[in-house]
Amino acid sequence: MRQNLSVEEALEAILEGARPIAELEPLPLAQAYGRTLGAELSARVSHPAADDTAVDGYACREADTRGASPENPVRLRVVGLAPAGQPFSQEVGPGQAVQVFTGAPIPLGADAVVRVEDTRREGEFVWLLRPASPADIRRRGEDLVEGQTYLHKGDxxxxxxxxxxxxxxxxxxxxxxxxxxxxxxxxDEVVEPGEPLPYGGVYNANSYTVAGLVEEAGGEPVFLGKAPDSPEELRTHLAQTQGLDLLVTTGGVSMGERDVVRKLLEAEGQIHFWRVRIQPGGPLLWATWNGLPLLGLPGNPVSAMVSFLLFGRPLLFRLLGRSDPPYQQLRAVAETRFEANPARRAYRRGILRWAGGYRVASTGSQSSVVLRSMAVGNALVVVEAGKPVRAGEEVEVIPLPGGKTAG
Known part of the structure; x- marks a missing residue:
């Protein structure tokens, strides 16, 4: 069993054997938002399907309108009307115009459009106060060309x-x-919200924070309940994992005698690595249970969230075959000091804002039990081991998924 890996080593080990899910499902457009495209997608039509007008106005021959001005307007006879979806079927001849509306195909014979605000209508005639322009014609296939691929697998x-x-x-x-x-x-200490809280107990926040992170990353969370600190109870719960692609546990992976997840996996599963040189989230565990990948997160709420963001989220992106990176990385100027851990890379919680450039300030206490810091903050500040960040220095920042940058 490998121990005390770097962040990069741990992520490489987790992603090494992960293969994108090959199973696809057809979804109607209205149900496809937020999902991952499973195949290349090409246009079935060209758009626009024909040269059309980008403005309301009159389609005509450019040569007939040269020199038009408010002082010297040009008069054309209006020979037809072409709303969008009802093209004019005849040809526009010299001295003629067709009234067109945005999206209408340009009639045969016309090669320019004059905007309606640059005209004055008088019965069957229209006075042009400036020349018609070809620039207001959207050319066939300007947006889409039939047969060309515009959306890609993994999008x-x-x-x-x-x-x-x-x-x-x-x-x-x-x-x-x-x-x-x-x-x-x-x-044993974990209690569901709404139940009486015994002395020394804590409400179960981890299931709901991690479930939200799973869903936000494109996964389907499956709640398996709570297992007490008992190998027998844990084994019973682990028997209910059929049909899963990944199992995520919270708690029971540290160094205590009652950390039953680690102990059971040591005896009956396969642990690939245990502990990563980060803060919070050091006791992270990566293992296999009866062929099922298992990501063991620490029990402290912030540790669980940070660990999942750094390792679980990239894993789900790999399983989905997503083409975009699992998180952004940018540089920001620190507005407050961020303390370093002497031996481990630290991920401090920060409030990221835009003020002519990115700036980031601490959320306050960086204890791994202060879940408020993840609710108030919108970014993780990366502080390398033994290198505190002083106010005014530039630092690497990872915006939290779904977090809004203050401005």
Whole structure:
């Protein structure tokens, strides 16, 4: 069993054997937001399908309008009307114009458009106060060309990408099946919210914070309840993990005699590594139980969240085949001091804001039991071992998924 790995070594070990899920499922457009595209997607149509007008106005021949001005307007005869979806079927001849609305195909014979605000209508004639312009024509295929690929396997389906798929003519999208992630909390002291809290007890926050992180990263959380600090009880819960892609436990992975997750896995599973040189989250465990990958998170709430963000989130991205990185990394100027751990890389909680550049301040107490710091903060500040960050210095920052940057 490997121990005391660096962040990079631990992440490499976790991702090493992870293979993207091959199973795809078809979803209607309205249900595809936030899912991962499972195949290349090409346009079934060109868009625009024909040269069309980008403005409301009159389509005509540019040569007929040269020199038009308010002082010397040009008069054209209006021979038709072309709303979007109802193209003008005849040809525009010399001295003629067709009234067009945004999105309408340019009639045959016309090669320019004059905007309606630059005209004055008088019955069957229109006076042009400036020349018509070809620049207000959107050319066929300017947005999409039939047969060309615009969305790719591994793309996160954002609202804009779902809209693009719709414009390409796809009513149903092939998406990657969401990884099923079992969530098992351990510890005699853990009590469900709403139940009476005994002396020394804590409410179960980990199941709900980690479930939210799993869902936000594209996984499907599966609640497996709570296992007391008993090998027999833990074994019973672990028997209920069929059909999962990943099992995430919280608690029971540290060095105490009652840390039953680690002890049971040592005896009956396979531990790939234990402990990482980070703070918080040092007692992280990566193992296999009956062929199922198991990520053992520490029990302290902040440690569990930080560990999942650094290791569980990249793993889910790998399982989904996501093409985007699991998190951003940027530089910010520290507005407060961030203390270092002498031997481990520290991930401090910060409040990131934009003020002509990124700036970050501490959330206050950095204790791993202060869950408020993750609710108030919107970023992790990376502090290398033995190198405190002073106010005014630049530091690496990881924005928290879903967090809003103050400005």
């Amino acid at each position: 996160l389906l954002t609202p804009a990408r779902v809209g693009l798929a719709a414009a390409m003519g796809h009513p149903v999208l092939p998406v990657v099946r969401r990884p099923r992630v079992g969530l098992l909390t351990t510890g």
